[in-house]
Amino acid sequence: MSLTVFNKYLRAPRLERAIKIPTVAFFRKQLNTTALIEFGKYIQKVFPAVFSTEFIQHEVVGEYSYLFTVQGSDPQLMPYMLLAHMDVVPASEEGWKFPPFSAEEDEGYIYGRGTLDNKNSAIGILQALEFLLRRNYRPRRSFYIGIGHDEEVSGLDGGKQIAMLLQARGVKLSFLLDEGSGILDGVIEGIKSPVALIAITEKGLLTLNLTVRSDPGHSSAPPKETSIGILAAAMSRLEKNPMPRLFGYGPELMMFEHLASEFAFPLNIIMKNLWLFSPIVSRIIERKPAGNSMVRTTTALTIFNAGIKFNVIPHLASAAVNFRIHPAQKVAEVLEIVKDTIDDDRVEITVTEAFDPLPISPWDDQALGVQIFRRTIMDVFPHVSSICIGNTDSRHFTNLTDAIYRFNPVILKADDVSRIHGWNERISVKDYEKQVDFLFQLIQNCDIDKLPKPHLSTHEL
Structure with a gap:
């Protein structure tokens, strides 16, 4: 392959144009369907080989989602799946450096909703496959590509329908790769080198609606407590009393044990003896939002609705609370x-x-997905010092495989994590090129009979 030709292909502005299509998902039945249709037409236009190659079948599922079946030349090899989604969460222009659907490029970064979550993966997968097809590449191992349209609002009409369709056809997958963690650079305190973190499980979810009803009246003669006051007090109690600390009861313990030698003294000693020091470590980790989400079930107060007029005591106050459940807990316990x-x-x-x-998905050396990810990361990111296994629509696919991995091959610095679903979401042009390169290499690595041990790796899983 000509590296110059490949790099030129990577620089084509396919992602930027996709970002400009506002495929916003507000609620399950409130989607920007016009934009979803436009996105479908767009990928057909810019990836003609994907849509015209004889050994690739493409289907529209749930009206807007896409399922691609790439038929490999060796039917004896168990297929795998790459999963992404085209929909994005809403974004107002307030607080953004550039409008969220402008795809403005500034100082090497592309700004816009979906640059990290998750059009970068949806477009990146298709872009890598398109380039392979243009080189007359025919994979040995069959694989599927799923691009959902409603992941941000539960995926019931997109990702879940794709999973049900494959299950009805009797499909079994060797592994599934979805969005999730990434290559963390400066995010884990005490580690200087970037760390590729592949998630082997997914936190549970519980969304509650809290409602308080009271008699309406005039604001000139208010009761001792209004519906707003009662509900606000309840919400405050939830926020001031976080869920119990559970560090050490989930896969996050394995992650830190594997990373132990990357820490400087004396942290390396502490991390190697978490059976003794885990209470101290967990208190340090929980100081930051990203770390706090690793050690417990998180509580997020996300919606509050009440009142119709400034001088009317409201009859009704309601609010929504979202919990992301630690692997050591269940829904019933949190409730x-x-x-x-x-x-x-x-x-x-x-x-x-x-x-x-x-x-928890398999994470040992015998797991095909782990071998391939480890090899591909070392191929594309040679300066990443280790691969760590620690804690998205992928939950709908548990009947197809027990090997579900969540990894977005993008370097995330400390301030990038808050950009996802937040202001100024962005991806560097260089990182996007690396992501496409990763997917390009991964598809080819899946066709290797026996994967050698990765080079330049400082850790064994």
């Missing part, structure tokens, strides 16, 4: 803690959505 914490019968608690944490 009990919530009820005990609120401890007020006037607050009605309704479950909007819930699922338990997913099972």
